[in-house]
Amino acid sequence: MELKIPPLVWLLLTAALMWLAARTDIPALMPPAPFLALLALAAGIVVQAAGIWAFYQARTTANPLRPDHTAAIVEHGIFSRTRNPMYLGMVFQLAAWALWLGxxxxxxxxPLFITCLTLWQIxxxxxxxxxKFGRPYLDYCRRVRRWL
Structure with missing residues (x-):
């Protein structure tokens, strides 16, 4: 399953499972929080956009199914804080969905999304x-965390 299912599909599948989970007879234990959901959604979009912008500036691919086409190690901007801003943005979006569902x-x-994405994508x-990049990439991995 490695690199076969696009991250967007993982996101949508997880969101659907979250919706189903919210429809169970398990007590909700929390009310919906639409304002916080919108904040989390906005944060996710900003984090993803920052990652895409950094890739654009470095003139390298953002295609998650073709990491072999990567032209450079992107270390500036948001990539100095997280190695996976687009995926982190998706986690924020799923958190927004959980807050919305209440x-x-x-x-x-x-955790299901993070586990699946880590195993089969990251x-x-x-x-x-x-x-492809050897020691420079390994050095980058030592300096910057995978998620946060």
């Missing part, structure tokens, strides 16, 4: 980038 069971989607990307 059900504690919906929050189970976040680690394969890191392996390919290590093969």
């Amino acid at each position: 059900h504690s069971a919906a929050w189970l989607g976040l 680690r394969p990307e890191e392996r390919i980038l290590t093969e």
Whole structure:
């Protein structure tokens, strides 16, 4: 399954599972929080846009299914804080969805999403980038965390 399912599909599948979880008979334990949901959604969009902008500036691909087409290690901007801003932005968007749904069971989607993305997207990307860039990429990985 490595690099076969686009991250956007993982996001949508997780969001659907979160919606289903919020429809269960499990007590909600929390009310919907639309204002906080909008803030989290905005944060997710900003984080993703910063990552895409940094890729654009470096003239390298943002295609998550073709990390072998990467032309450069992007270390500036948001990439100096997280190695995966687009995926981190998706986590913020899922948090927004959980806040909007207002059900504690919906929050189970976040660790599921992070686990699936780490196993089948991020680690394969890191392996390919290590093969392509070697020591400079490994040094970058030591300096900057995968998520936050």
